[in-house]
Amino acid sequence: MIHFYLCYTILLLYTVRAEVFFEEKFIDDSWEHNWIYSEHQGQEFGKFTLSQGQFWNDPDNDKGIQTSQDARFYAVSRRFPPFSNENKSLVIQFSVKHEQNIDCGGGYIKVFDCSLNQKDMHGDSPYLIMFGPDICGPGTKKVHAIFNYKGKNLLIKKDIRCKDDIYTHLYTFVIKPDNTYEILIDNEKVESGQLEEDWDFLPAKKIKDPTQSKPADWDDKPTIPDPSDRKPEDWDKPEHIPDPEATKPDDWDDEMDGEWEAPMIDNPEFKGDWKPKQIDNPNYKGPWVHPEIDNPEYLPDPDLYKHNEICIVGLDLWQVKSGTIFDNILLTDDPEYAKQFGQDVWKPTIEGEKKMKESQDNEEKKLKEQEAKDSSEDKEIDDEEDDDVKDNNIPEIEEHDEL
Secondary structure, rough: OOHHHHHHHHHHHHHHOOOOOEOOOOOOHHHHHHHEEEOOOOOOOEEEEEOOOOOOOOOOOOEEEEEEEEEEEEEEOOOOEOOOOOOOOEEEEEEEEEEEOOOEEEEEEEEEEEOHHHOOOOOOOOEEEEEEEEEEEEEEEEEEEEEEEEOOEEOOOOOEEOOOOOOOEEEEEOOOOOOOOEEEEEOOEEOOOOOHHOOOOOOOEEEEEOOOOOOOOOOOOOOOOOOOOOOOOOOOOOOOOEOOOOOOOOOOOOHHOOOOOEEOOOOOOOOOOOOOOEEEOOOOOOOOOOOEEEEOOOOOOOOOOOOOEEEEEEEEEEEOOEEEEEEEEEEEOHHHHHHHHHHHHHHHHHHHHHHHHHHHHHHHHHHHHHHHHHHHHHHHHHHHHHHHHHHHHOOOHHHHHOO
């Protein structure tokens, strides 16, 4: 706890210049009074429980809300005072721990404007941003980064792989007022670029000139058949021939079985279809490139980054195997504050988790080895007892015979 309060003091210093719009650490059961479960009809929702999981660094600081029922939808959200990120960065950050070794399920969060009906939140509810990991089998292990722009959900055009182990990981999405972005996992940048380039916010700046087409005499074939090449006279051979080693069976009856024919085999002299060899095309002009013009439908938008109203954050996902823990949700305008938060709060968590998990695994290994040893010793004792019984067993029949 001393370490936690020291980290908290450091973060307070960063808060002096950072604007923290929302922060949730799920320290105690009071979270249930602030977060609202969806009651959307037609879906069976699971419940979250407050837990630090099976291995942790600090049992109080590492608590988060954990999915608790298999094969369930989960939908819960919290409202906060609305804000706009106009002329400032927007940082969305949270930690997620798939300690159940998740096979299929979401680990992302969504950000909404104030129009959301929280008690009716569901998968089709319009959101502003969706961000975080999604895992389903070996084929889907990615980080979603989705914007809603003019009513359409736009997926990032880059493939970002998420973490798929059992420890707590920190996901950070930084959206800057110059229309650039960064995505970090565990405080390490994994992707960055321009919003306009990496999402389909706007039509293309350039389009193919509709008045232009490839000239009829444009030759774009780099090679042509050699006109002087001729097929050899002995080229054409059948693909299959009768087996020369086959003989008619002795019991073959032509009247009953029909006229006997030798089975067909591949012809070793068959060469396939003949084609003339290729030579360089003397008329080759190279590939034709369609000329482009400015797209008349393209209009630049300097405010791609901007959201006029943000006031709800939610978890809206499906999980086959439950056990995921969400924690440390943060919305701020300062990437450095978020990074320091990760360094001071998240990093000790994953380091402590690995130590405890290693200790648990070692204890489990020792226990299994001891159980195996005890089982082996018990078997030896049983075998010795069986041998003693055999040695002390006097045949009664022989004694009667002597009498």
